[in-house]
Amino acid sequence: MSLIELSHINVDFKQAPGSVPAVFDVSLKINRGSIFGIVGYSGAGKSTLVRTINLLQRPTEGSVKVNDVEMTNLSPQELRLKRQKIGMIFQHFNLLDEMTVQQNILQPLKHSTQSQTQKHAKVQQLLDLVGLTAQAQNYPHQLSGGQKQRVAIARALANDPDILISDEATSALDPKTTQQILELLNHLNQTLGLTILIITHEMQVIEALADQVAIMEKGQIIETGSVANVFQHPKQKLTQEFITLAQGFSISKLQRTP
Numbered sequence: 001m002s003l004i005e006l007s008h009i010n011v012d013f014k015q016a017p018g019s020v021p022a023v024f025d026v027s028l029k030i031n032r033g034s035i036f037g038i039v040g041y042s043g044a045g046k047s048t049l050v051r052t053i054n055l056l057q058r059p060t061e062g063s064v065k066v067n068d069v070e071m072t073n074l075s076p077q078e079l080r081l082k083r084q085k086i087g088m089i090f091q092h093f094n095l096l097d098e099m100t101v102q103q104n105i106l107q108p109l110k111h112s113t114q115s116q117t118q119k120h121a122k123v124q125q126l127l128d129l130v131g132l133t134a135q136a137q138n139y140p141h142q143l144s145g146g147q148k149q150r151v152a153i154a155r156a157l158a159n160d161p162d163i164l165i166s167d168e169a170t171s172a173l174d175p176k177t178t179q180q181i182l183e184l185l186n187h188l189n190q191t192l193g194l195t196i197l198i199i200t201h202e203m204q205v206i207e208a209l210a211d212q213v214a215i216m217e218k219g220q221i222i223e224t225g226s227v228a229n230v231f232q233h234p235k236q237k238l239t240q241e242f243i244t245l246a247q248g249f250s251i252s253k254l255q256r257t258p
């Protein structure tokens with residue numbers, strides 16, 4: 001069953017003298033509990049497209065349904081609550097440098113009605129989950145890139161989201177650290193049933209982790225299907241190019257149970 005359903009999404013950016021179409025007539029269904037990859041070069045429209053899911057980017061046209069709820073019809077208050085159920089992680093981690101690891105993870109719970117004890121128990125549980133219990137009182141500058149991304153993942157999970165959007169989250173990491181972060185994402189998907197949307201320009205990341213993939217070019221999806229099918233029978237030249245580029249990277253395929 002689809003958890004996310006995008007229908008005929010257009011995003012135009014108004015810019016003198018005209019408007020720039022960043023996303024053009026994209027329709028996409030993402031199943032609950034799956035890992036879905038979106039691949040494309042810089043400027044293809046990947047970030048703009050996924051930002052329409054939580055309406056950080058309101059589409060110029062089209063429908064955005066999450067869990068059968070039309071997001072574009074929600075009031076600001078309703079939207080705020082829905083957004084809490086969609087976590088995001090980014091290439092540059094976006095941590096607050098003046099806060100400790102623990103404080104960074106607590107941040108999304110600031111307005112929660114839970115007691116301080118409950119909030120701290122939640123943070124402790126998340127630290128365990130991402131393997132950073134010993135670093136709770138460290139500041140981001142005292143952490144490696146992989147550890148920073150683990151903090152960002154824990155923070156993204158603070159409100160028990162249904163969906164995690166990973167926007168180039170491993171692009172700044174070396175292959176070994178990338179493998180470890182992908183293993184963590186796989187573990188979260190398999191144990192929490194978290195639906196994960198991965199944006200990347202690295203097809204080896206998709207091959208290791210995703211079930212389904214969509215290839216984007218100039219604001220459009222030019223090819224989509226199961227990862228196995230697309231890798232075995234790529235239809236588009238660009239898809240073939242991404243597959244060729246992925247060869248030779250030492251990222252291992254992860255064990256996945258549908």
Ligand SMILES: Nc1ncnc2c1ncn2[C@@H]1O[C@H](COP(=O)(O)OP(=O)(O)OP(=O)(O)O)[C@@H](O)[C@H]1O
Pocket residue numbers: 013015020021022040041042043044045046047048049
């Ligand atoms: N706020 C904005 N105002 C105007 N144009 C924008 C804005 N955001 C994105 N664009 C344009 O929309 C197009 C798609 O950008 P987008 O960031 O979605 O691509 P991307 O595939 O995610 O690339 P990258 O990986 O480099 O972020 C690009 O041409 C970009 O310049």
